[in-house]
Amino acid sequence: MSLQPESNRQLIQQRLALFYIPVILVFLVLAARLWQLQILQGNEYALKAEQNRIRTIQVVAPRGTILDRYNHPLVENRPSFNILLYREAIKDDSGTTNFIIEKLGVRPEDLVARLRRNKSSGLYRPIVIKEDVGIDDISVVEAHKRDRPEIQLGPEPRRLYRYGSLAAHVLGYVGEISEDELLSNAFPDSKTGDLVGKSGVERMYNACMTGQDGRRQVLVDSLGREMGLLEEIDSAVGGELWLTIDLELQTVAESLLAGKVGAILAMDPRNGEILAMASAPSFDPNNFSTRISEQDWNLLINDPNRPLQNRSIQNSYSPGSVFKLVMAEAALEEGLVGENTRVHCGGAAMFYNRLFHCHIKQGHGSLDLQTAITKSCNIFFYEMGRRMGISKIAQHAHALGLGERTGIDLPGERNGVLPSPEWKMQTRGSKWFAGETISVAIGQGAVSTTPLQVLRAVSAIAMDGKFVTPHVLLRAERAQEDPAQWPVSRVSLDPDSAQMIRQGMWSSVNNWGTSHNAAIPGLDICGKTGTVQIISIENKKAVQRDPSLVEDHSWFTGFASRDNPEIAVVVFLEHGGRGGIAAAPLAKELFRTYFARKGRPELLTQLTGARNIGAR
Amino acid sequence: MKINRRLLMSFDWIWFFAVLALACVGLVAIWSTTEGTSLNSYFGRQALYLCLSLACFLIVLYFDYHVYSDFISFIYAAGLVVLGSVLFFGQSIHSNRSWLSVGPFAFQPSELMKVIVIVALAKYYAESEREHLELSELTIGGLIVLVPTVLVILQGDLGTAVTFLPVYLALSFLGGLKRKHVFVIVLAGVLAAPVGWMMLKDYQKGRIYTVLNPDNDPRHMGYQTIQSKIAIGSGKFLGKGFKQGTQGHLGFLPARHTDFVFSVLSEEKGFLGSISILALFLFVFLRLLRTARESKDKIGMLIVAGVFSLFIFHVTINLGMVVGLLPIAGIPLPLVSAGGSSLVTSFAAMGLCMNIKMRRYVN
Numbered sequence: 001m002s003l004q005p006e007s008n009r010q011l012i013q014q015r016l017a018l019f020y021i022p023v024i025l026v027f028l029v030l031a032a033r034l035w036q037l038q039i040l041q042g043n044e045y046a047l048k049a050e051q052n053r054i055r056t057i058q059v060v061a062p063r064g065t066i067l068d069r070y071n072h073p074l075v076e077n078r079p080s081f082n083i084l085l086y087r088e089a090i091k092d093d094s095g096t097t098n099f100i101i102e103k104l105g106v107r108p109e110d111l112v113a114r115l116r117r118n119k120s121s122g123l124y125r126p127i128v129i130k131e132d133v134g135i136d137d138i139s140v141v142e143a144h145k146r147d148r149p150e151i152q153l154g155p156e157p158r159r160l161y162r163y164g165s166l167a168a169h170v171l172g173y174v175g176e177i178s179e180d181e182l183l184s185n186a187f188p189d190s191k192t193g194d195l196v197g198k199s200g201v202e203r204m205y206n207a208c209m210t211g212q213d214g215r216r217q218v219l220v221d222s223l224g225r226e227m228g229l230l231e232e233i234d235s236a237v238g239g240e241l242w243l244t245i246d247l248e249l250q251t252v253a254e255s256l257l258a259g260k261v262g263a264i265l266a267m268d269p270r271n272g273e274i275l276a277m278a279s280a281p282s283f284d285p286n287n288f289s290t291r292i293s294e295q296d297w298n299l300l301i302n303d304p305n306r307p308l309q310n311r312s313i314q315n316s317y318s319p320g321s322v323f324k325l326v327m328a329e330a331a332l333e334e335g336l337v338g339e340n341t342r343v344h345c346g347g348a349a350m351f352y353n354r355l356f357h358c359h360i361k362q363g364h365g366s367l368d369l370q371t372a373i374t375k376s377c378n379i380f381f382y383e384m385g386r387r388m389g390i391s392k393i394a395q396h397a398h399a400l401g402l403g404e405r406t407g408i409d410l411p412g413e414r415n416g417v418l419p420s421p422e423w424k425m426q427t428r429g430s431k432w433f434a435g436e437t438i439s440v441a442i443g444q445g446a447v448s449t450t451p452l453q454v455l456r457a458v459s460a461i462a463m464d465g466k467f468v469t470p471h472v473l474l475r476a477e478r479a480q481e482d483p484a485q486w487p488v489s490r491v492s493l494d495p496d497s498a499q500m501i502r503q504g505m506w507s508s509v510n511n512w513g514t515s516h517n518a519a520i521p522g523l524d525i526c527g528k529t530g531t532v533q534i535i536s537i538e539n540k541k542a543v544q545r546d547p548s549l550v551e552d553h554s555w556f557t558g559f560a561s562r563d564n565p566e567i568a569v570v571v572f573l574e575h576g577g578r579g580g581i582a583a584a585p586l587a588k589e590l591f592r593t594y595f596a597r598k599g600r601p602e603l604l605t606q607l608t609g610a611r612n613i614g615a616r
Numbered sequence: 617m618k619i620n621r622r623l624l625m626s627f628d629w630i631w632f633f634a635v636l637a638l639a640c641v642g643l644v645a646i647w648s649t650t651e652g653t654s655l656n657s658y659f660g661r662q663a664l665y666l667c668l669s670l671a672c673f674l675i676v677l678y679f680d681y682h683v684y685s686d687f688i689s690f691i692y693a694a695g696l697v698v699l700g701s702v703l704f705f706g707q708s709i710h711s712n713r714s715w716l717s718v719g720p721f722a723f724q725p726s727e728l729m730k731v732i733v734i735v736a737l738a739k740y741y742a743e744s745e746r747e748h749l750e751l752s753e754l755t756i757g758g759l760i761v762l763v764p765t766v767l768v769i770l771q772g773d774l775g776t777a778v779t780f781l782p783v784y785l786a787l788s789f790l791g792g793l794k795r796k797h798v799f800v801i802v803l804a805g806v807l808a809a810p811v812g813w814m815m816l817k818d819y820q821k822g823r824i825y826t827v828l829n830p831d832n833d834p835r836h837m838g839y840q841t842i843q844s845k846i847a848i849g850s851g852k853f854l855g856k857g858f859k860q861g862t863q864g865h866l867g868f869l870p871a872r873h874t875d876f877v878f879s880v881l882s883e884e885k886g887f888l889g890s891i892s893i894l895a896l897f898l899f900v901f902l903r904l905l906r907t908a909r910e911s912k913d914k915i916g917m918l919i920v921a922g923v924f925s926l927f928i929f930h931v932t933i934n935l936g937m938v939v940g941l942l943p944i945a946g947i948p949l950p951l952v953s954a955g956g957s958s959l960v961t962s963f964a965a966m967g968l969c970m971n972i973k974m975r976r977y978v979n
Contacts, residue, residue, distance in 0.1 A: 008747045012790050012917060016909055019786075019924065023905070026932050027898050031891060033939045037849040038887040045849025049863055049883075 061211025062157035064238035084126040089150035165282040169310035172200020173288035211238035239478030244273035253278035262573035263311040269459030272468030316416035316448040320530030323443025330396035332497035345379035373504025374513035385441025400457040419446035462565035465493035517584040527558025529579035551575035556583035642952035665956035669963035676967030714771040724957035734922030741791035742915035786925035823943040848882040855886030916972040
């Protein structure tokens with residue numbers, strides 16, 4: 001370091017001394033200013049701070065509307081008002097509490113529950129104390145705007161299911177996001193208090209339909225009066241959704257199920273688009289669009305008929321004789337039967353030292369495969385089962401999608417059961433008896449399928465083995481992250497074999513087979529009935545107390561037309577009785593509705609007579 | 617280098633604790649105002665930065681400050697390279713492209729450059745043999761400051777760029793600015809003011825009008841100033857208490873953990889608290905000035921004076937802004953406001969000055 005000249009050092013010292021001046025000056029000014037603001041004008045500013053309140057008002061975005069395939073709106077939104085409590089504005093706790101309980105009629109225990117639920121959310125976030133209020137409550141709140149600034153109205157769009165319970169199981173319902181859903185991150189972009197889809201399409205395509213919430217930041221004074229708008233971000237409505245559902249067909253399906261327990265499904269076998277999906281009994285999802293009351297909820301979940309259950313996919317049943325279609329396909333593919341193979345039915349036959357019955361005591365005589373399907377002969381298919389063995393049956397049923405989820409875009413689908421020796425060992429820990437194979441051959445025993453699985457298997461037969469994935473989404477305005485895929489594959493099925501099965505099904509409807517109640521003159525409908533014994537005939541007599549519960553389950557499945565399939569149908573009725581009598585006429589109505597619109601209006605005029613059969 | 621016992625003895629604990637106290641006060645304010653909000657990550661990060669800053673402080677203290685000044689031309693060049701690279705690889709935060717990502721952290725090289733410029737300029741002026749600075753020396757000194765300033769302006773961070781000006785003026789003045797040059801600069805400043813005024817953007821002009829009459833436009837331009845004054849004033853003598861400040865918690869205060877952190881403190885700690893912070897700053901400034909006067913050589917004196925001028929500029933502009941005496945400018949309160957780069961730089965600068973103070977007798 002070079003030595004500094006003494007004069008320079010002195011100069012620096014002199015000039016450095018000058019630096020004290022700004023320091024002292026700055027600090028004197030700042031100290032004086034703080035004295036002025038905090039001491040002299042402190043009360044004035046304290047008052048201003050007291051009057052200073054920002055309220056952030058959430059503007060809930062409407063969910064996207066849901067339309068049917070022909071643009072008929074099924075689910076829309078309607079405006080509604082909630083009553084909100086701004087906790088930071090509460091002046092005296094007991095006064096506010098009494099007002100809420102007495103004037104607004106909120107039950108004390110409900111209020112406590114709501115306050116507890118929102119304990120963790122920020123103090124400055126309003127909480128909903130009553131939803132979807134009527135004009136009475138609105139006027140009470142408006143009248144007390146001045147003396148109860150902590151209680152305000154908040155608009156919120158609400159789900160409107162235009163046709164009530166129609167297609168409720170497909171559409172689903174919405175509800176407030178639960179704590180479990182928040183923790184499991186089932187809805188990544190949702191927060192406490194948000195409404196999210198809980199079932200059906202509402203749940204499945206929640207992200208597509210959820211809008212972007214907006215907010216309004218307003219300045220309010222200590223009385224809660226709005227003093228000005230700071231910021232406003234508009235909400236953006238969610239994306240629209242078009243379903244494959246056909247409103248007209250769905251309406252007919254629902255009316256056919258009125259007063260019954262069961263499911264009706266219609267699908268386009270060419271592409272898997274679900275045209276109608278009705279399950280009865282049903283529920284009205286409008287009841288869920290507000291936070292449902294505990295009482296209503298208990299009523300729904302304790303109903304022995306389980307109205308929330310979508311019977312077409314969420315429950316499985318013995319397929320009964322409709323399983324014979326699968327048996328026919330398997331036998332043909334395995335080469336066990338040909339066009340000329342005949343089996344004699346004498347009304348009953350011995351298999352593995354046990355006597356098995358046909359449904360006609362005197363028997364069908366000698367019959368081939370087509371006739372066996374037409375007449376739904378048990379003995380013929382017992383024999384097929386015996387020749388094939390359970391493994392082969394399971395293999396072919398599996399290939400046709402039975403006992404396995406179809407992959408439809410609705411939540412909660414069940415697998416059903418496709419029994420095999422391994423399955424029995426695993427679930428029941430016992431050996432498979434050869435006699436069980438005989439029961440399975442006619443769709444009794446342990447085999448159980450959802451109506452949708454049956455529908456898909458029949459569609460594959462109708463389409464020469466084309467194997468579609470059923471779905472209810474036609475298109476979405478806003479696609480979900482991974483675009484929906486509906487894979488199409490093929491079941492190995494020889495076209496001649498398929499033709500043979502179809503011919504048997506055609507005869508069943510049109511040639512005085514078991515499905516003749518589904519016949520419509522001039523339409524080549526193919527079908528197969530099923531009747532599932534719940535209980536053996538001996539026991540039936542013993543259980544006489546509730547005859548309705550021992551009544552057989554009824555099935556009908558079919559498609560039309562034979563040479564150009566465009567609609568496949570399945571009808572299933574719990575304890576409906578014989579399939580040919582209970583289920584087949586309902587399918588007929590569905591076919592009639594569908595084809596009447598397809599340039600066959602004369603079919604509609606025959607409607608009244610058919611209805612009578614259905615009601616019987 | 618062995619640590620000299622005498623060196624350790626001359627460590628100024630009171631000064632150190634005053635600096636640490638300011639950082640801790642800032643930490644408490646950040647905790648109070650951000651916990652339970654969307655800003656809640658700031659407290660933990662700031663605590664981490666404080667640890668990092670203390671480490672930095674110790675490292676800077678360890679080597680004789682002449683080591684830094686001897687290598688300053690390399691450090692300065694490296695600093696320019698980093699600053700320039702920000703223009704290409706930098707990240708934009710709040711529309712300023714002045715951040716470099718280092719792992720999970722974003723760092724503002726322009727902050728550290730302030731200290732580098734101080735040492736570089738001090739070194740250049742200190743080596744002048746003459747009593748007064750020649751015009752050529754003033755020009756070269758000006759270039760040392762101007763090049764990084766331009767780079768910072770190019771990053772769009774006008775607030776940081778402006779802070780280089782007082783450093784240049786103070787060091788030139790101390791370094792031996794001729795009397796006639798003082799008048800020229802003052803005159804130039806007076807003449808440049810209207811030109812500068814015309815170059816300001818409309819919102820910047822608005823901020824200046826607002827100081828003159830904040831109630832004119834309370835919802836927009838004057839909003840921040842009014843809310844800050846309400847926050848400070850409503851704290852009255854004792855304050856509303858920890859986490860009780862409604863102005864801060866209700867979101868009336870903008871940038872309450874950074875530029876307006878003093879308002880939060882004043883609201884919650886009252887006049888007693890705000891005047892104490894002021895006293896802590898005053899104490900630090902007086903210590904800096906004393907260190908400058910007592911330092912062993914010209915370079916030490918100039919470095920301390922440079923740090924002093926940087927700090928007093930920041931504190932004056934920031935506090936002037938929050939109490940409504942100066943226009944709104946995005947300049948944080950050193951040591952107190954949330955912000956890692958600023959905190960690390962402040963501690964490094966303090967370490968440098970403590971270094972100079974400790975080695976004033978040692979050869």
